[in-house]
Amino acid sequence: xxxxxxxxxxxxxxxxxxxxxxxxxxxxxxxxxxxxxxxxxxxxxxxxxxxxxxxxxxxxxxxxxxxxxxxxxxxxxxxxxxxxxxxxxxxxxxxxxxxxxxxxxxxxxxxxxxxxxxxxxxxxxxxxxxxxxxxxxxxxxxxxxxxxxxxxxxxxxxxxxxxxxxxxxxxxxxxxxxxxxxxxxxxxxxxxxxxxxxxxxxxxxxxxxxxxxxxxxxxxxxxxxxxxxxxxxxxxxxxxxxxxxxxxxxxxxxxxxxxxxxxxxxxxxxxxxxxxxxxxxxxxxxxxxxxxxxxxxxxxxxxxxxxxxxxxxxxxxxxxxxxxxxxxxxxxxxxxxxxxxxxxxxxxxxxxxxxxxxxxxxxxxxxxxxxxxxxxxxxxxxxxxxxxxxxxxxxxxxxxxxxxxxxxxxxxxxxxxxxxxxxxx
Amino acid sequence: xxxxxxxxxxxxxxxxxxxxxxxxxxxxxxxxxxxxxxxxxxxxxxxxxxxxxxxxxxxxxxxxxxxxxxxxxxxxxxxxxxxxxxxxxxxxxxxxxxxxxxxxxxxxxxxxxxxxxxxxxxxxxxxxxxxxxxxxxxxxxxxxxxxxxxxxxxxxxxxxxxxxxxxxxxxxxxxxxxxxxxxxxxxxxxxxxxxxxxxxxxxxxxxxxxxxxxxxxxxxxxxxxxxxxxxxxxxxxxxxxxxxxxxxxxxxxxxxxxxxxxxxxxxxxxxxxxxxxxxxxxxxxxxxxxxxxxxxxxxxxxxxxxxxxxxxxxxxxxxxxxxxxxxxxxxxxxxxxxxxxxxxxxxxxxxxxxxxxxxxxxxxxxxxxxxxxxxxxxxxxxxxxxxxxxxxxxxxxxxxxxxxx
Numbered sequence: 001x002x003x004x005x006x007x008x009x010x011x012x013x014x015x016x017x018x019x020x021x022x023x024x025x026x027x028x029x030x031x032x033x034x035x036x037x038x039x040x041x042x043x044x045x046x047x048x049x050x051x052x053x054x055x056x057x058x059x060x061x062x063x064x065x066x067x068x069x070x071x072x073x074x075x076x077x078x079x080x081x082x083x084x085x086x087x088x089x090x091x092x093x094x095x096x097x098x099x100x101x102x103x104x105x106x107x108x109x110x111x112x113x114x115x116x117x118x119x120x121x122x123x124x125x126x127x128x129x130x131x132x133x134x135x136x137x138x139x140x141x142x143x144x145x146x147x148x149x150x151x152x153x154x155x156x157x158x159x160x161x162x163x164x165x166x167x168x169x170x171x172x173x174x175x176x177x178x179x180x181x182x183x184x185x186x187x188x189x190x191x192x193x194x195x196x197x198x199x200x201x202x203x204x205x206x207x208x209x210x211x212x213x214x215x216x217x218x219x220x221x222x223x224x225x226x227x228x229x230x231x232x233x234x235x236x237x238x239x240x241x242x243x244x245x246x247x248x249x250x251x252x253x254x255x256x257x258x259x260x261x262x263x264x265x266x267x268x269x270x271x272x273x274x275x276x277x278x279x280x281x282x283x284x285x286x287x288x289x290x291x292x293x294x295x296x297x298x299x300x301x302x303x304x305x306x307x308x309x310x311x312x313x314x315x316x317x318x319x320x321x322x323x324x325x326x327x328x329x330x331x332x333x334x335x336x337x338x339x340x341x342x343x344x345x346x347x348x349x350x351x352x353x354x355x356x357x358x359x360x361x362x363x364x365x366x367x368x369x370x371x372x373x374x375x376x377x378x379x380x381x382x383x384x385x386x387x388x389x390x391x392x393x394x395x396x397x398x399x400x401x402x403x404x405x406x407x408x409x410x411x412x413x414x415x416x417x418x419x420x421x422x423x424x425x
Numbered sequence: 426x427x428x429x430x431x432x433x434x435x436x437x438x439x440x441x442x443x444x445x446x447x448x449x450x451x452x453x454x455x456x457x458x459x460x461x462x463x464x465x466x467x468x469x470x471x472x473x474x475x476x477x478x479x480x481x482x483x484x485x486x487x488x489x490x491x492x493x494x495x496x497x498x499x500x501x502x503x504x505x506x507x508x509x510x511x512x513x514x515x516x517x518x519x520x521x522x523x524x525x526x527x528x529x530x531x532x533x534x535x536x537x538x539x540x541x542x543x544x545x546x547x548x549x550x551x552x553x554x555x556x557x558x559x560x561x562x563x564x565x566x567x568x569x570x571x572x573x574x575x576x577x578x579x580x581x582x583x584x585x586x587x588x589x590x591x592x593x594x595x596x597x598x599x600x601x602x603x604x605x606x607x608x609x610x611x612x613x614x615x616x617x618x619x620x621x622x623x624x625x626x627x628x629x630x631x632x633x634x635x636x637x638x639x640x641x642x643x644x645x646x647x648x649x650x651x652x653x654x655x656x657x658x659x660x661x662x663x664x665x666x667x668x669x670x671x672x673x674x675x676x677x678x679x680x681x682x683x684x685x686x687x688x689x690x691x692x693x694x695x696x697x698x699x700x701x702x703x704x705x706x707x708x709x710x711x712x713x714x715x716x717x718x719x720x721x722x723x724x725x726x727x728x729x730x731x732x733x734x735x736x737x738x739x740x741x742x743x744x745x746x747x748x749x750x751x752x753x754x755x756x757x758x759x760x761x762x763x764x765x766x767x768x769x770x771x772x773x774x775x776x777x778x779x780x781x782x783x784x785x786x787x788x789x790x791x792x793x794x795x796x797x798x799x800x801x802x803x804x805x806x807x808x809x810x811x812x813x814x815x816x817x818x819x820x821x822x823x824x825x826x827x828x829x830x
Contacts, residue, residue, distance in 0.1 A: 006610045
């Protein structure tokens with residue numbers, strides 16, 4: 001055999017494989033390959049998995065099949081018989097919650113999550129759980145943001161962005177995160193968007209190719225990689241509920257279960273959480289939140305991105321503002337007047353722009369068995385929330401009229417603490 | 426500029442392919458571009474030991490200078506005709522050669538969580554090469570010391586971070602000549618196959634076992650408190666990950682060496698097909714176990730026989746097995762699980778030898794057929810996997826570490 005022929009025999013297959021791979025991952029045909037087994041969607045809905053959050057196909061499928069997005073963070077992992085997913089399954093509601101978010105996922109993460117499901121949010125309903133703890137002076141932790149960061153969602157957004165204030169602000173914020181500059185070409189495109197320019201055509205070509213490859217990867221693989229699911233947890237919790245829904249009876253049951261589960265401490269905190277997470281260092285934690293403030297934070301403008309996107313999609317949204325465990329709050333010295341101001345500030349941001357569905361629970365922190373631990377609702381808290389969620393999702397809701405106010409993207413608003421008295425709440 | 430762990434990501438392979446193409450063309454036309462090879466070696470060493478890792482780069486250079494001087498001095502002492510060849514000088518040279526490695530290995534023991542500043546990725550493997558060179562110089566096998574060739578040998582970049590551990594005389598012979606075109610085409614064919622087999626091992630199989638399966642089993646096992654079948658699952662997943670990750674890496678190193686016209690020895694030969702533990706060590710991390718066999722075990726055996734320390738040969742061999750493996754355990758790291766792992770394999774070798782002798786004696790009564798062979802493979806596999814469970818340190822996390830709450 002001649003040298004050329006041998007070299008061809010050795011390296012030919014490699015080139016063929018490379019070409020085949022490019023053809024497979026760049027092919028537009030995969031977009032027709034949309035079927036996802038209902039069990040996979042059911043698993044994904046309560047999986048709280050970052051994979052689900054970062055993907056696209058499964059969420060799109062879910063929202064076209066009766067699932068409603070429940071945006072939030074760590075609270076969704078507090079499963080008990082009154083958790084929204086359990087109540088919806090047990091009482092055969094017309095909706096099923098699709099839980100989006102886990103520890104550390106905040107507004108900016110959710111803004112990009114929304115970029116993968118904009119068509120499914122159009123004129124639909126959603127629930128959004130606002131944690132006051134997001135609104136710290138630092139805003140979203142860059143590490144948490146990286147953990148949930150999806151290049152697929154970023155490239156999808158770049159392809160559809162039109163240089164609006166929202167897009168420019170999102171680009172600016174993304175560039176502040178390490179994830180935003182992890183890819184040099186994308187970082188270049190972001191810098192142009194933030195500056196009010198269109199990305200160059202070569203940047204757009206690159207973004208388009210990346211997007212196509214990632215989209216195909218999602219189309220092909222995402223249905224196979226849903227990790228551990230919480231189906232069993234939901235089943236087990238369903239069995240503890242009576243067959244028929246009756247608020248008073250359920251509320252009494254919630255109190256009973258709550259009393260059993262919080263027997264180890266005086267804070268009304270779940271025994272497991274207490275024993276493993278708090279008890280060892282409870283002494284050190286006395287008064288540790290005295291100086292904590294949720295009033296000045298870049299999170300306010302990140303949250304505005306969410307509102308702006310909802311307004312663009314004309315999504316009808318129920319916002320939930322949770323309380324903080326009142327006994328724990330007192331023990332750790334978290335200021336009540338600061339919390340009241342936070343509540344006013346966030347409510348103002350919502351209402352002044354036409355977001356009128358707010359389930360404000362911020363004053364229920366001292367209701368027994370309302371909270372499962374320090375900041376997360378449990379038993380009676382979930383049930384109370386259900387009194388707002390159920391009618392909102394099962395009854396007709398009037399078409400909203402949103403008026404987005406760009407002032408909420410300003411540093412001035414981020415740092416507005418109410419005492420300066422220049423905004424009328 | 427970005428910095429890379431060798432064979433860590435696709436970009437590294439693209440750099441690699443671009444850099445060795447000129448070298449390959451040269452070899453196909455009967456030339457070895459040694460200057461060019463030195464330049465690309467430096468380039469890849471900088472990719473690994475430069476940038477944020479520059480401190481380890483300094484350590485590498487200092488280490489190299491130190492070992493060069495050491496081997497150079499010993500060669501000057503030993504290589505002339507009529508050299509007195511004193512035992513204590515040889516021992517001192519070996520001790521001095523391993524001192525940096527010992528310091529690096531002991532540092533975490535005294536300052537927990539800290540790494541020694543004189544350490545760098547691959548220090549063990551270079552040390553093995555140095556010690557081997559000193560020993561063969563003493564034996565009179567290596568008759569000349571070429572600082573440049575020796576440097577090329579120590580710093581051969583495809584194998585720098587984790588072996589395989591080549592031998593100086595073998596490497597030098599390959600490096601000095603250019604293979605015939607036909608032979609080199611065969612080497613290219615093998616090299617390409619090894620690299621792609623490495624992709625399958627490291628980026629698909631090891632990824633599945635190590636990144637997907639293992640964390641789940643680990644989590645479940647930790648949640649179960651105490652014994653659960655998840656530990657057994659973890660044991661197998663870890664063993665598979667260990668094999669495919671390391672074998673994959675070794676295939677890259679050997680494959681790239683072949684493309685460069687150097688026949689770096691293989692490191693793995695289907696180890697899970699082993700019929701007994703000795704067979705296993707002839708197939709698993711072969712260059713390391715052969716190094717231990719030639720430079721520790723054999724030397725110990727000769728030493729013991731020469732000084733008549735034990736009466737029977739069997740006892741000599743058994744004691745040397747245990748010491749040999751124990752040293753390997755200490756080399757892995759100063760934790761109870763590495764040391765236990767070493768002892769475990771030492772005793773496994775002893776038991777294995779005893780059984781084989783017993784079997785030979787009673788050949789007539791002990792059956793030997795396909796079925797017993799299958800059973801032997803099964804048993805060896807499980808003995809080995811259990812040793813890897815010890816090695817993984819997971820039992821330590823499970824039973825002794827503070828709970829992650």
